[in-house]
Structure formats: C-alpha cells, structure tokens
Amino acid sequence: AQSVTQLGSHVSVSEGALVLLRCNYSSSVPPYLFWYVQYPNQGLQLLLKYTSAATLVKGINGFEAEFKKSETSFHLTKPSAHMSDAAEYFCAVSDDANAGGTSYGKLTFGQGTILTVHP
Amino acid sequence: EAGVAQSPRYKIIEKRQSVAFWCNPISGHATLYWYQQILGQGPKLLIQFQNNGVVDDSQLPKDRFSAERLKGVDSTLKIQPAKLEDSAVYLCASSSRKVQFFGPGTRLTVL
Numbered sequence: 001a002q003s004v005t006q007l008g009s010h011v012s013v014s015e016g017a018l019v020l021l022r023c024n025y026s027s028s029v030p031p032y033l034f035w036y037v038q039y040p041n042q043g044l045q046l047l048l049k050y051t052s053a054a055t056l057v058k059g060i061n062g063f064e065a066e067f068k069k070s071e072t073s074f075h076l077t078k079p080s081a082h083m084s085d086a087a088e089y090f091c092a093v094s095d096d097a098n099a100g101g102t103s104y105g106k107l108t109f110g111q112g113t114i115l116t117v118h119p
Numbered sequence: 120e121a122g123v124a125q126s127p128r129y130k131i132i133e134k135r136q137s138v139a140f141w142c143n144p145i146s147g148h149a150t151l152y153w154y155q156q157i158l159g160q161g162p163k164l165l166i167q168f169q170n171n172g173v174v175d176d177s178q179l180p181k182d183r184f185s186a187e188r189l190k191g192v193d194s195t196l197k198i199q200p201a202k203l204e205d206s207a208v209y210l211c212a213s214s215s216r217k218v219q220f221f222g223p224g225t226r227l228t229v230l
Contacts (some may be wrong), residue, residue, distance in 0.1 A: 004161075032217070038226060043123070043221035044162070051217060090161050106152070106175055107219060109161030 001091045002027045006110035014118050019063075021113050023091030026072065032075040032094045034107065035065055039087045047089075050074060061085070072083040086117045121145065123222035125211050137199035140178045140225045144192070149176075151188055152219065153196050154178055168194065182220030188214040201229045 007022040020037055032051050035043040048059025055067040060086075065076045074091060091111050095105040121150040134140050144151050149170050154162035165184065167175040170191040179186070183202070188194040198205055208224040 036221075040222075041226075043223045044212075045221070046218055049218065092161075106164040106167055107162070109163070111159075112161050 002031070002095060002108045003109035004091050004093050004108055006089075006091050006113050008113055008117065009111060012115045012116040012118065013081045014047065014078050014106075015083055019076070019081045019085065019115065021089050021091075023065075023074045023076065023077040023110060024072055024073060024092045025091070027093055027095070029095055033065075034092045034094065035059065035063070035076050036090045036109075037087045038090065038112075044090065047076070056062060070095060081115075081117045083117050083119065086115055088112045088114045123211055123220055125209075125222040126225045127225055128223060129226050129228075131230065132201055134229050135192055135200040137197065138201055139195050139213050140209050140211075140226060140227075142194045142196070142211030142222060143195070143212070145215065145220055148213035148220075149191070150214045151194050151196070152212040152214070154185055154212065156208040156224070158207070165196070172186055193202055196203075196212055198227075203229050205229050 003026045005024045031109045035047040037047050038044050047063050049057045050057050050067045058064045064080045065074050067074050091110045092107040094107050126141050130138055145214055153165045156162040156166050167181045167185045168188040172226045186196045208226050208230045210224045212219040213220045
C-alpha cells in the first residue's frame with residue numbers, strides 16, 4: 001500500500017521568502033511522485049513529477065523538488081515566493097499499474113498544504 | 120489542446136435524490152479516473168477506466184455509486200440515492216505519457 005504525508009496543513013510565508021512544503025511517502029515499489037497545485041474552484045494542475053530519472057526535478061512557476069530515497073521525501077521548494085503562489089498544494093504517489101505503458105496507476109494524495117503569501 | 124471538461128460545475132440536491140456528473144477527457148487519452156475530494160482532504164480515487172473497461176473500482180461505494188464509460192470516451196458518474204456525506208468535489212482526470220490531467224470538478228452539496 002502507498003501513502004503520502006504532508007507535514008503542515010498550513011504554511012505562511014512573506015513575499016520573496018523561501019517556500020518549503022514537506023512531503024514524505026511510503027511505497028512498496030519504486031515510486032513515481034508528483035506535486036499538484038489547486039487554486040480556488042479549479043482542478044489540479046501539475047507542477048512537477050519524478051519518474052526515476054534525475055532526483056532534482058524542476059517544474060513550472062519556479063518550483064522544484066528533490067527526491068531523497070533514504071529519507072523517503074519529496075519536498076517542494078521555491079526560492080522566492082510570489083503572491084500568485086497562494087494556493088493549496090498536493091503531493092501524490094503513484095504505482096505504475098501498466099509498467100512500460102503510457103498510463104500510471106492510481107494516484108494516492110496527501111492531505112494538502114495551504115500556502116499563504118503575505119505582502 | 121482542449122482540457123478535461125466536466126459538467127455541471129455545481130449541483131445542490133436533497134438527500135436521497137439522485138445526481139449524475141459528466142466528463143469528457145482529453146482526446147486520445149485511454150485512461151480516465153474519477154476522484155472524490157472532500158473538503159480539507161486530498162482527492163481519493165473512486166474508479167479508473169482503461170478504454171471501456173474498469174481497472175480499479177475498489178473504493179467505489181457500489182451500493183449507491185455507479186460509473187460508465189461508453190465507447191471509451193465520455194464518462195458519467197451517478198449517485199443514487201445521495202447521502203449527506205457525499206458532499207464533495209468530484210474530479211475527473213485523464214492520462215497520457217504518465218501524467219494525469221484534471222478537469223475543474225463538480226461541487227456537489229447534499230442538503
């Protein structure tokens with residue numbers, strides 16, 4: 001069984017400050033890991049993904065995440081927060097139910113972290 | 120490229136009534152998912168289709184929820200009868216090249 005734990009349901013930073021959102025996972029197989037962002041009344045948008053290639057993954061809007069197998073972590077960071085980054089962020093883990101195919105297995109999501117950015 | 124479309128965006132019903140949601144995935148995406156997102160929680164998979172067939176429906180409450188995907192394209196999710204605890208956002212996603220793309224969701228309120 002897979003699971004994801006996001007540490008901190010709410011994170012508040014000042015504009016221009018470092019953003020760090022924490023994610024730890026549990027998986028019995030090599031995981032695929034994702035970060036999604038959700039703005040109010042919208043669906044989830046993919047920020048970045050780890051699929052067993054480079055351990056440091058760069059995504060959209062200046063976000064990046066580092067896969068650390070020894071710590072079973074996949075924390076999301078951004079050097080300088082912008083007001084437009086205020087949203088809810090979800091970490092997710094997937095098993096590839098169709099190994100070698102074009103589809104991933106189901107996503108198991110964390111509880112989400114609401115990011116607030118203060119001027 | 121057009122995204123995943125869902126309708127309606129909002130629905131309010133009384134408990135014990137029935138409701139249906141519609142999803143049109145991105146063209147060419149063989150895999151389609153329905154997730155339930157309760158307020159304050161992450162999305163939870165209800166059912167996964169590969170073309171017309173069901174791959175995983177282990178968390179679908181089958182006594183009241185049903186879903187179909189005719190012709191391997193559009194999909195509908197139905198709840199009958201609805202309970203108060205079904206109040207949530209229902210998200211549809213489709214996948215290609217190992218990435219799931221999500222629609223805007225349908226927010227269901229059961230009174």
